[in-house]
Amino acid sequence: MIVLVVTLAILAMLIVGYRMGVGKALSATGGQARILHSRPGYYGTYTALWCALPACALMALWLIVQPMVIAAMIRGGLPADIRAMPDEDFDLVMTAIRAIAGGTPPSNVEPYMEAAAARIGELEILGQWFMAPLVLIVALAGIYFAIRHIVPDLRARNKVESVVKILLIICSSIAILTTVGIVASVLFEAMNFFSIIPPQDFFFNPVWDPGFARAGEDHTQHDFGLLPLMWGTLFISFIAMCVAAPIGLMSAIYLSEYATSRVRSVAKPLLEILAGIPTVVYGFFALTTMGPFLNTFGDTLGLDIQASSALTAGLVMGIMIVPFVSSLSDDIISQVPQAMRDGSYGMGATRSETITKVVFPAALPGVVGGLLLAVSRAIGETMIVVMAVGAAANLTANPFESVTTVTVMIVKQLTGDNEFSSPQTLVAFALGLTLFVVTLCLNVVALYVVRRYREQYE
Amino acid sequence: MTATMTVESRSSAPAAMPAVDAVKMASRGTEVYYGEKRALHGIDIDVLEHEVLALIGPSGCGKSTFLRCLNRMNDTIDVARVTGEIFIDGKNIYDRDLDVVQLRARVGMVFQKPNPFPKSIFDNIAYGPRIHGLAEHKDELDAVVEKSLRGAGLWEEVKDRLPEPGTGLSGGQQQRLCIARAIAVSPEVILMDEPCSALDPIATAHVEELIDELRQDYTIVIVTHNMQQAARVSQKTAFFHLGDLVEHGATEEIFTNPRDERTQGYITGRYG
Numbered sequence: 093m094i095v096l097v098v099t100l101a102i103l104a105m106l107i108v109g110y111r112m113g114v115g116k117a118l119s120a121t122g123g124q125a126r127i128l129h130s131r132p133g134y135y136g137t138y139t140a141l142w143c144a145l146p147a148c149a150l151m152a153l154w155l156i157v158q159p160m161v162i163a164a165m166i167r168g169g170l171p172a173d174i175r176a177m178p179d180e181d182f183d184l185v186m187t188a189i190r191a192i193a194g195g196t197p198p199s200n201v202e203p204y205m206e207a208a209a210a211r212i213g214e215l216e217i218l219g220q221w222f223m224a225p226l227v228l229i230v231a232l233a234g235i236y237f238a239i240r241h242i243v244p245d246l247r248a249r250n251k252v253e254s255v256v257k258i259l260l261i262i263c264s265s266i267a268i269l270t271t272v273g274i275v276a277s278v279l280f281e282a283m284n285f286f287s288i289i290p291p292q293d294f295f296f297n298p299v300w301d302p303g304f305a306r307a308g309e310d311h312t313q314h315d316f317g318l319l320p321l322m323w324g325t326l327f328i329s330f331i332a333m334c335v336a337a338p339i340g341l342m343s344a345i346y347l348s349e350y351a352t353s354r355v356r357s358v359a360k361p362l363l364e365i366l367a368g369i370p371t372v373v374y375g376f377f378a379l380t381t382m383g384p385f386l387n388t389f390g391d392t393l394g395l396d397i398q399a400s401s402a403l404t405a406g407l408v409m410g411i412m413i414v415p416f417v418s419s420l421s422d423d424i425i426s427q428v429p430q431a432m433r434d435g436s437y438g439m440g441a442t443r444s445e446t447i448t449k450v451v452f453p454a455a456l457p458g459v460v461g462g463l464l465l466a467v468s469r470a471i472g473e474t475m476i477v478v479m480a481v482g483a484a485a486n487l488t489a490n491p492f493e494s495v496t497t498v499t500v501m502i503v504k505q506l507t508g509d510n511e512f513s514s515p516q517t518l519v520a521f522a523l524g525l526t527l528f529v530v531t532l533c534l535n536v537v538a539l540y541v542v543r544r545y546r547e548q549y550e
Numbered sequence: 551m552t553a554t555m556t557v558e559s560r561s562s563a564p565a566a567m568p569a570v571d572a573v574k575m576a577s578r579g580t581e582v583y584y585g586e587k588r589a590l591h592g593i594d595i596d597v598l599e600h601e602v603l604a605l606i607g608p609s610g611c612g613k614s615t616f617l618r619c620l621n622r623m624n625d626t627i628d629v630a631r632v633t634g635e636i637f638i639d640g641k642n643i644y645d646r647d648l649d650v651v652q653l654r655a656r657v658g659m660v661f662q663k664p665n666p667f668p669k670s671i672f673d674n675i676a677y678g679p680r681i682h683g684l685a686e687h688k689d690e691l692d693a694v695v696e697k698s699l700r701g702a703g704l705w706e707e708v709k710d711r712l713p714e715p716g717t718g719l720s721g722g723q724q725q726r727l728c729i730a731r732a733i734a735v736s737p738e739v740i741l742m743d744e745p746c747s748a749l750d751p752i753a754t755a756h757v758e759e760l761i762d763e764l765r766q767d768y769t770i771v772i773v774t775h776n777m778q779q780a781a782r783v784s785q786k787t788a789f790f791h792l793g794d795l796v797e798h799g800a801t802e803e804i805f806t807n808p809r810d811e812r813t814q815g816y817i818t819g820r821y822g
Contacts, residue, residue: 431663433626434623436677438732439654440652440658440678440735441651442651442681449681
């Protein structure tokens with residue numbers, strides 16, 4: 093509550109500070125804005141930044157440090173026997189106290205806990221009452237400091253722009269650091285896995301049979317073979333690309349070369365609706381429609397097609413990727429300069445000759461790049477295969493049989509009841525890392541190809 | 551084929567084919583609409599065989615639009631609509647039974663910006679002969695490519711680098727490559743849409759010489775912004791203004807003794 097009030101107060105001061113900055117800048121030159129180094133607004137922003145940034149930084153720091161200080165103080169106030177507890181038990185007590193203070197008391201509440209919880213409440217309110225005036229004083233001091241520094245020669249624009257630049261750098265580094273963090277966490281757990289199961293037993297083992305974790309068991313008697321999973325992933329992706337590449341490319345060629353602008357304006361959004369369908373819905377479709385359909389269809393042909401076959405998942409995944417392929421290829425084909433088409437038509441080439449001999453070859457590198465991006469999407473796709481494909485890790489080339497994929501097994505191993513430190517769970521991280529490396533390589537190659545193509549015309 | 555043979559075609563009745571033997575192409579009442587906007591107002595003009603006709607006029611006057619009518623390149627623009635009649639050897643090219651593919655093989659085109667295909671020099675030239683089935687064997691194709699490159703004055707410069715990409719040539723070479731590509735299908739008429747506007751003066755001089763040589767074998771219609779160029783390369787000149795064909799006739803006449811004051815204003819540089 094107090095935090096909200098303080099924030100609103102800072103906002104109000106920020107506006108006032110802006111006005112004061114503009115006013116000071118103008119009065120310093122007697123109203124002649126031309127004499128100022130920067131436009132008056134920059135002096136306002138300069139003042140506002142000096143008002144808000146230090147105050148907000150102080151508040152954020154306070155809100156981070158305050159719980160730590162309070163925890164330390166509570167700890168000092170607890171009975172001696174509690175303080176003497178081993179670390180894990182003591183952590184449980186502290187958790188219980190915080191829960192009471194938060195209004196959701198656990199079942200076994202001891203009197204000393206209630207006392208401590210009440211003390212937490214008091215300290216928090218006390219802390220915030222200290223914080224509020226302090227923050228507001230800092231904000232006021234910021235305004236005062238900025239106003240005092242405003243002279244016509246002050247390079248307010250440069251200062252404001254450098255602050256904006258720092259903000260932009262912070263935002264982009266958050267995205268990058270998150271990626272690094274994700275990779276590091278996966279890498280760390282995968283290392284744990286490889287310390288139990290040697291890498292060669294993971295990468296080159298043709299059998300996947302992780303079993304269940306039991307205490308004191310020799311893990312090496314289970315098989316954590318990557319090969320059947322990787323095979324299943326690549327196999328399903330291959331089937332998906334067999335569906336998506338021709339359909340997507342053909343529709344892209346139709347849209348960019350044959351369709352009139354009116355058809356295009358309707359058909360392209362419709363096609364892109366396909367991309368907006370959540371993959372779990374494609375999963376339903378595969379599970380309830382495509383699987384049984386292929387099964388009965390196989391019966392009429394005398395083929396034994398399992399409902400959860402690689403074919404089912406591949407077909408549905410292919411349909412999912414069609415808009416991805418067609419949209420990317422359409423963009424790339426449209427980028428081929430009109431001059432190429434004119435040149436070809438001017439020679440008396442027909443439309444199909446122009447497309448197959450000039451436009452498509454010119455677009456080919458970009459189209460290949462787009463297809464590679466689509467493949468990496470197919471490889472990483474989870475929901476369709478979780479729903480449509482079984483968990484049978486077969487190493488088979490028969491599309492009518494069940495296979496399973498890396499992503500399905502990650503889901504299965506991580507959501508099971510296995511202990512976290514067991515290789516049965518940790519293998520999910522090794523699988524994830526492998527998948528990450530594979531898709532990363534594909535993306536790098538794809539982006540490289542696409543960029544090479546772009547350079548050709550610019 | 552002298553300058554005095556010019557037909558004052560405004561007076562001739564629309565849709566009637568003039569019976570002059572040397573007329574290669576003729577336009578009668580050609581109008582072009584881009585959507586609602588009328589870009590060309592009833593153009594009547596003849597193009598004589600083995601002559602270079604220059605189309606001049608300020609930007610947006612419709613000269614390129616008219617040029618593109620002559621091989622129906624406007625068909626590729628969705629909103630463009632052409633009315634009137636254009637004849638090649640007495641045959642209306644907008645007739646239903648005329649195949650636009652064959653027309654464009656007879657009436658080739660060179661564009662403002664050199665637009666070689668991203669293929670090898672050889673394949674650029676061989677493209678037309680291949681799609682029209684003009685050369686069956688490799689040695690026939692080789693012969694066509696050499697003849698076309700020689701015709702465009704490019705053979706000596708590129709004969710050792712035929713497998714290299716056409717896009718790697720200099721701007722002037724690229725434009726001559728495009729001319730070679732156009733003559734590889736042995737057209738009867740070559741349309742050139744400001745072929746030198748993207749070239750430096752030396753490359754321009756090359757192309758202009760080439761145009762003069764090509765006149766022996768082909769009929770040429772060239773759009774240009776450069777009046778010196780029109781005077782240098784053409785025998786006939788047509789002046790367009792705001793979608794109208796203001797006047798046309800022998801190049802010398804137009805430049806020394808224009809009848810219309812708009813023509814006079816343009817060639818003396820008062821506007822344009």
